[in-house]
Amino acid sequence: MKKNLMIKSIMLFAVLSITFLLTLTACGPSSKEDSISISGSSALLPLADNAAKDYMAKNAGSKISVQAGGSGQGLTQVYQGAVNIGNSDVYAEEKLKPEEAKELKDHVVCAVGIAAVVNTNVKVDNLTSQQLIDIFTGKITNWKDVGGDDMKITIINRPSNSGTRATFKKYALKGADEAEGMALKEDQSGTVKQTVSQTEGSISYLAFSYLDEKTKPLKIDGVVPTSENVANGTYPVWAYEHMYTKGEATGLTKSFIDYILSDEVQNNLVTKLKFIPIKDMKVKR
Incomplete structure:
Protein backbone atom coordinates (compact mmCIF):
# COMPACT_ATOMS: atom_id res chain seq x y z
CA MET A 1 0.00 0.00 0.00
CA LYS A 2 2.72 2.41 1.02
CA LYS A 3 4.73 1.36 -2.02
CA ASN A 4 1.80 2.10 -4.35
CA LEU A 5 1.24 5.46 -2.67
CA MET A 6 4.91 6.33 -3.08
CA ILE A 7 4.84 5.36 -6.78
CA LYS A 8 1.73 7.50 -7.33
CA SER A 9 3.37 10.44 -5.54
CA ILE A 10 6.50 10.14 -7.68
CA MET A 11 4.43 9.92 -10.85
CA LEU A 12 2.35 12.96 -9.82
CA PHE A 13 5.52 14.94 -9.08
CA ALA A 14 6.98 13.96 -12.46
CA VAL A 15 3.81 15.01 -14.30
CA LEU A 16 3.69 18.34 -12.46
CA SER A 17 7.39 18.95 -13.15
CA ILE A 18 7.02 18.21 -16.86
CA THR A 19 3.93 20.44 -17.03
CA PHE A 20 5.84 23.25 -15.30
CA LEU A 21 8.80 22.93 -17.67
CA LEU A 22 6.55 22.87 -20.71
CA THR A 23 4.80 25.99 -19.44
CA LEU A 24 8.14 27.76 -19.05
CA THR A 25 9.21 26.67 -22.53
CA ALA A 26 5.98 27.88 -24.05
CA CYS A 27 5.96 31.19 -22.20
CA GLY A 28 9.66 32.00 -22.43
CA PRO A 29 10.03 33.07 -26.06
CA SER A 30 6.66 34.78 -26.24
CA SER A 31 7.33 36.80 -23.09
CA LYS A 32 10.62 37.95 -24.54
CA GLU A 33 8.93 38.69 -27.86
CA ASP A 34 6.20 40.80 -26.22
CA SER A 35 8.74 43.61 -26.63
CA ALA A 111 12.14 52.43 -51.50
CA VAL A 112 12.73 56.11 -50.74
CA GLY A 113 14.00 59.06 -52.73
CA ILE A 114 16.60 61.48 -51.41
CA ALA A 115 16.52 65.14 -52.42
CA ALA A 116 19.04 67.95 -52.23
CA VAL A 117 17.37 70.61 -50.10
CA VAL A 118 18.16 74.26 -49.44
CA ASN A 119 17.10 77.02 -47.10
CA THR A 120 13.95 78.68 -48.43
CA ASN A 121 15.78 82.00 -48.97
CA VAL A 122 17.97 80.41 -51.67
CA LYS A 123 16.61 81.54 -55.05
CA VAL A 124 17.91 78.51 -56.96
CA ASP A 125 15.52 75.65 -57.70
CA ASN A 126 17.54 73.55 -60.15
CA LEU A 127 21.14 72.34 -60.33
CA THR A 128 22.95 70.28 -62.91
CA SER A 129 24.58 67.10 -61.66
CA GLN A 130 27.99 68.72 -62.00
CA GLN A 131 26.96 71.87 -60.12
CA LEU A 132 25.68 69.69 -57.29
CA ILE A 133 28.97 67.82 -57.15
CA ASP A 134 30.96 71.06 -57.27
CA ILE A 135 28.96 72.52 -54.37
CA PHE A 136 29.35 69.49 -52.12
CA THR A 137 33.06 69.12 -52.91
CA GLY A 138 33.71 72.79 -52.14
CA LYS A 139 34.51 73.98 -55.67
CA ILE A 140 31.46 76.27 -55.74
CA THR A 141 31.02 78.26 -52.54
CA ASN A 142 28.59 81.04 -53.49
CA TRP A 143 25.03 80.81 -54.82
CA LYS A 144 25.73 83.55 -57.39
CA ASP A 145 27.88 81.04 -59.30
CA VAL A 146 24.80 78.92 -60.05
CA GLY A 147 22.33 81.71 -60.76
CA GLY A 148 21.39 82.73 -57.25
CA ASP A 149 22.09 85.72 -55.02
CA ASP A 150 25.52 86.69 -53.75
CA MET A 151 25.33 84.43 -50.69
CA LYS A 152 27.74 81.99 -49.10
CA ILE A 153 26.86 78.30 -49.43
CA THR A 154 26.84 76.41 -46.15
CA ILE A 155 26.90 72.62 -46.40
CA ILE A 156 25.00 70.65 -43.76
CA ASN A 157 26.43 67.15 -43.88
CA ARG A 158 26.15 63.88 -41.99
CA PRO A 159 28.57 61.50 -40.25
CA SER A 160 30.09 58.51 -42.00
CA ASN A 161 27.64 55.97 -40.50
CA SER A 162 24.71 57.59 -42.29
CA GLY A 163 23.04 55.48 -44.97
CA THR A 164 21.39 58.60 -46.41
CA ARG A 165 24.83 60.11 -46.85
CA ALA A 166 26.16 56.94 -48.52
CA THR A 167 23.24 56.91 -50.97
CA PHE A 168 23.54 60.61 -51.78
CA LYS A 169 27.28 60.32 -52.28
CA LYS A 170 26.93 57.32 -54.57
CA TYR A 171 24.06 58.45 -56.78
CA ALA A 172 24.05 62.27 -56.56
CA LEU A 173 27.76 62.98 -56.18
CA LYS A 174 28.94 60.05 -58.34
CA GLY A 175 31.19 58.89 -55.50
CA ALA A 176 32.97 62.24 -55.02
CA ASP A 177 34.19 63.01 -51.49
CA GLU A 178 32.32 65.79 -49.72
CA ALA A 179 34.04 68.89 -48.40
CA GLU A 180 34.23 67.62 -44.82
CA GLY A 181 35.99 70.71 -43.48
CA MET A 182 33.08 72.89 -44.52
CA ALA A 183 30.35 70.58 -43.36
CA LEU A 184 28.30 70.70 -40.19
CA LYS A 185 27.84 67.09 -39.01
CA GLU A 186 24.26 66.15 -38.20
CA ASP A 187 23.17 62.52 -37.83
CA GLN A 188 19.39 62.90 -37.52
CA SER A 189 17.19 63.79 -40.49
CA GLY A 190 14.92 65.88 -38.29
CA THR A 191 17.92 67.85 -37.05
CA VAL A 192 19.22 68.28 -40.60
CA LYS A 193 15.86 69.66 -41.70
CA GLN A 194 15.74 72.07 -38.78
CA THR A 195 19.33 73.21 -39.34
CA VAL A 196 18.77 73.88 -43.05
CA SER A 197 15.56 75.79 -42.28
CA GLN A 198 17.41 78.02 -39.83
CA THR A 199 20.71 78.53 -41.70
CA GLU A 200 20.83 81.13 -44.48
CA GLY A 201 22.32 79.85 -47.72
CA SER A 202 22.48 76.25 -46.51
CA ILE A 203 22.20 73.04 -48.53
CA SER A 204 21.92 69.40 -47.51
CA TYR A 205 19.90 66.30 -48.44
CA LEU A 206 16.86 64.59 -46.98
CA ALA A 207 14.74 61.54 -47.63
CA PHE A 208 11.40 62.40 -49.21
CA SER A 209 9.76 61.37 -45.93
CA TYR A 210 11.14 64.59 -44.38
CA LEU A 211 10.23 67.04 -47.13
CA ASP A 212 7.88 69.88 -46.19
CA GLU A 213 7.58 73.66 -46.42
CA LYS A 214 10.50 74.22 -44.02
CA THR A 215 13.06 73.46 -46.75
CA LYS A 216 13.10 73.64 -50.57
CA PRO A 217 13.93 70.53 -52.60
CA LEU A 218 15.99 71.08 -55.73
CA LYS A 219 15.52 69.62 -59.17
CA ILE A 220 18.56 67.81 -60.54
CA ASP A 221 19.11 68.29 -64.27
CA GLY A 222 15.54 69.57 -64.45
CA VAL A 223 14.02 66.44 -62.86
CA VAL A 224 11.69 67.05 -59.91
CA PRO A 225 12.32 64.81 -56.88
CA THR A 226 9.02 62.93 -56.63
CA SER A 227 8.06 59.37 -55.80
CA GLU A 228 6.67 58.93 -59.32
CA ASN A 229 9.99 59.97 -60.86
CA VAL A 230 11.86 57.57 -58.57
CA ALA A 231 9.53 54.71 -59.48
CA ASN A 232 9.87 55.26 -63.23
CA GLY A 233 13.65 55.67 -63.09
CA THR A 234 13.76 59.35 -64.06
CA TYR A 235 15.07 60.56 -60.70
CA PRO A 236 18.30 58.70 -59.83
CA VAL A 237 18.87 59.40 -56.12
CA TRP A 238 17.02 56.75 -54.16
Missing part, protein backbone atom coordinates in the same frame (compact mmCIF):
# COMPACT_ATOMS: atom_id res chain seq x y z
CA ILE A 36 11.18 44.31 -29.45
CA SER A 37 13.55 47.16 -30.24
CA ILE A 38 14.48 48.74 -33.57
CA SER A 39 17.25 51.19 -34.44
CA GLY A 40 19.08 52.58 -37.45
CA SER A 41 18.12 54.63 -40.49
CA SER A 42 16.58 58.01 -39.70
CA ALA A 43 15.17 58.05 -43.25
CA LEU A 44 13.04 54.99 -42.42
CA LEU A 45 12.14 56.27 -38.94
CA PRO A 46 8.78 57.89 -39.91
CA LEU A 47 7.49 54.65 -41.42
CA ALA A 48 8.88 52.34 -38.73
CA ASP A 49 7.62 54.56 -35.91
CA ASN A 50 4.13 55.14 -37.30
CA ALA A 51 3.73 51.48 -38.26
CA ALA A 52 4.84 50.45 -34.77
CA LYS A 53 2.20 52.70 -33.18
CA ASP A 54 -0.50 51.30 -35.48
CA TYR A 55 0.61 47.72 -34.79
CA MET A 56 0.60 48.22 -31.01
CA ALA A 57 -2.87 49.77 -31.19
CA LYS A 58 -4.12 46.66 -33.00
CA ASN A 59 -2.20 44.19 -30.81
CA ALA A 60 -2.58 44.91 -27.11
CA GLY A 61 0.40 43.87 -25.01
CA SER A 62 2.96 44.27 -27.78
CA LYS A 63 5.66 46.86 -27.28
CA ILE A 64 7.86 48.10 -30.13
CA SER A 65 10.56 50.66 -29.42
CA VAL A 66 11.90 52.56 -32.46
CA GLN A 67 14.97 54.80 -32.52
CA ALA A 68 17.17 56.28 -35.24
CA GLY A 69 20.95 56.78 -35.03
CA GLY A 70 22.02 55.99 -38.58
CA SER A 71 22.13 52.88 -40.77
CA GLY A 72 25.60 51.92 -39.57
CA GLN A 73 24.44 51.95 -35.97
CA GLY A 74 21.35 49.90 -36.73
CA LEU A 75 23.35 47.25 -38.61
CA THR A 76 25.99 47.04 -35.89
CA GLN A 77 23.42 46.76 -33.11
CA VAL A 78 21.33 44.07 -34.80
CA TYR A 79 24.48 42.06 -35.52
CA GLN A 80 25.55 42.39 -31.86
CA GLY A 81 22.10 41.34 -30.67
CA ALA A 82 21.42 44.71 -29.01
CA VAL A 83 18.23 45.22 -31.06
CA ASN A 84 15.81 42.93 -32.89
CA ILE A 85 15.70 44.93 -36.13
CA GLY A 86 18.35 47.11 -37.72
CA ASN A 87 16.96 49.63 -40.22
CA SER A 88 19.24 50.61 -43.08
CA ASP A 89 19.27 52.63 -46.31
CA VAL A 90 22.16 50.52 -47.59
CA TYR A 91 23.01 46.83 -47.86
CA ALA A 92 24.67 45.33 -44.79
CA GLU A 93 27.77 44.49 -46.85
CA GLU A 94 28.42 48.22 -47.25
CA LYS A 95 28.76 48.79 -43.50
CA LEU A 96 29.77 45.47 -41.92
CA LYS A 97 32.52 42.92 -42.47
CA PRO A 98 31.53 40.18 -44.95
CA GLU A 99 31.36 37.50 -42.26
CA GLU A 100 29.12 39.74 -40.13
CA ALA A 101 26.79 40.66 -42.97
CA LYS A 102 26.28 36.97 -43.78
CA GLU A 103 24.62 36.45 -40.41
CA LEU A 104 21.91 39.01 -41.15
CA LYS A 105 18.64 38.47 -42.99
CA ASP A 106 17.51 41.28 -45.30
CA HIS A 107 13.86 42.34 -45.46
CA VAL A 108 13.37 45.02 -48.14
CA VAL A 109 10.24 46.95 -47.13
CA CYS A 110 10.08 49.88 -49.58
CA ALA A 239 17.56 53.70 -51.98
CA TYR A 240 15.85 50.53 -50.89
CA GLU A 241 14.83 50.57 -47.25
CA HIS A 242 15.94 47.45 -45.37
CA MET A 243 14.91 45.90 -42.07
CA TYR A 244 17.66 43.48 -41.05
CA THR A 245 17.35 40.69 -38.49
CA LYS A 246 20.02 38.37 -37.17
CA GLY A 247 18.96 35.15 -38.78
CA GLU A 248 15.35 34.45 -39.67
CA ALA A 249 12.79 36.70 -38.01
CA THR A 250 10.57 35.03 -35.41
CA GLY A 251 7.79 35.95 -33.01
CA LEU A 252 6.85 39.61 -32.71
CA THR A 253 9.78 40.61 -34.92
CA LYS A 254 8.42 38.53 -37.82
CA SER A 255 4.86 39.61 -37.15
CA PHE A 256 5.81 43.29 -37.29
CA ILE A 257 7.85 42.95 -40.50
CA ASP A 258 4.96 41.02 -42.07
CA TYR A 259 2.69 43.89 -41.04
CA ILE A 260 4.98 46.45 -42.72
CA LEU A 261 4.90 44.35 -45.91
CA SER A 262 1.11 43.87 -45.81
CA ASP A 263 -1.13 45.55 -48.39
CA GLU A 264 -2.72 47.50 -45.56
CA VAL A 265 0.54 49.32 -44.82
CA GLN A 266 2.08 49.31 -48.31
CA ASN A 267 -1.01 50.84 -49.93
CA ASN A 268 -1.64 53.43 -47.25
CA LEU A 269 1.01 54.40 -44.72
CA VAL A 270 3.97 53.80 -47.06
CA THR A 271 2.68 56.15 -49.75
CA LYS A 272 1.24 58.65 -47.26
CA LEU A 273 4.73 59.13 -45.78
CA LYS A 274 6.29 59.54 -49.26
CA PHE A 275 7.93 56.13 -49.47
CA ILE A 276 7.52 53.97 -52.58
CA PRO A 277 6.10 50.43 -52.36
CA ILE A 278 8.43 47.89 -53.97
CA LYS A 279 5.60 46.71 -56.23
CA ASP A 280 5.44 50.22 -57.76
CA MET A 281 9.13 50.35 -58.66
CA LYS A 282 9.70 50.01 -62.41
CA VAL A 283 13.49 50.01 -61.98
CA LYS A 284 15.77 47.80 -59.89
CA ARG A 285 19.24 47.96 -58.40
